[in-house]
Amino acid sequence: MSKKKLEPLDEVISVPHDASIYEAAERMKREAVGCLVVESDEHLPIGIVTDRDLTLRVVAWPVDVKATPISQVMSSPVECVLEDEDRSGALNRMCALGVRRIPITRDGRAIGLVSLDDLTERLSADMGSLSLGTAGKLARARRSEHREEIAREAEALLKELGSRLRRANWYTRKHFLAELDEVREKVDKALKGKAL
Amino acid sequence: MHSISQFIHDPRTVDEDTSLTEAARCMERWHVGALVVTRGDEAVGMVTDRDLMLHGILTADCGVTVRECMSVPLIAVSETVSVHQAVETMRINGVRRLGVRGASGELIGVVSADEIWSEIGTAMGHLAKAIQKEFAAEKEPSSLRKTRLSQE
DSSP, X not given: OOOSOOOOOBOOOEEETTSBHHHHHHHHHHHTOSEEEEEOTTSOEEEEEEHHHHIIXXXXXXXXXXXXXXXXXXXXXXXXXXXXXXXXXXXXXXXXXXXXXXXXXXXXXXXXXXXXXXXXXXXXXXXXXXXXXXXXXXXXXXXXXXXXXXXXXXXXXXXHHHHXXXXXXXXXXXXXXXXXXXXXXXXXXXXXXXXX | OOBGGGGOBOOOEEETTOBHHHHXXXXXXXXXXXXXXXXXXXXXXXXXXXXXXXXXXXXXXXXXXXXXXXXXXXXXXXXXXXXXXXHHXXXXXXXXXXXXXXXXXXXXXXXEHHHHHHHHHHHHHHHHHHHHHXXXXXXXXXXXXXXXXXXX
């Protein structure tokens, strides 16, 4: 797993603590996100709210969504990771807290968000390249094995041809041409295999 | 790859006349993020926690029914498809959950991307452990290894 600095994989969308639940939901829809960071007047993250939180805390137990501030239904305090933590650190924190998203902070302010979906996507991409790399390596190994085999055969054939040609009579010359055809056929086959 | 059978869960269903509030309470009770919506005996759609939230809060009316905000038709696969085919169906339709239908078309369960991912992750974890074990075994002095092997 990457030990690089944690990249803010997602833009963090913040709302002020006194925004209404209605405004927060509107923001989630407009920005197509499932999570908002709730900020204090000093723009510090004081809570977090997800679409599921709103379903279970608001839709299941209706309140006046235009008059109730989001701070009343947010999860608080919010756990954050520092931007110099690595991916596995963020993942460990998510596991420990049982959450899917964690804001990334710099000097106390939320500058991005890392979500389990993003990490999964990155991890899958890594695994994909890894499998492709392994498959490529195997294919190369197979090809080179094949080539070595052909080279060995060709070498043996040439040796044989050489010794026959030294004795050069009509019989050898006739077989020389036949064997040359055989070599050509093998080379053609090998080239086709390489193209595949 | 394997069939999806091991990932199939019993479907959690609500009737299309259920209110958003009642559906949200069902999600909480059953710890799920989506419900299959039925009309009589037929599974007609699916509704997620996000659907309930957006519709309920933005219309400021949680008393309306799930019929108003469900996704139709229900994206479903046959119980005989492979994991690969199920994942492909999710990708094409941009959904994370699928209904699963039996031989006569009746809904027999649901599969979720989370569940499949979790299973693959567990398998990868086991694979990683096997590789580590292999490395550790190779690092052992060969005389020790021989002794150990003969003891096994």
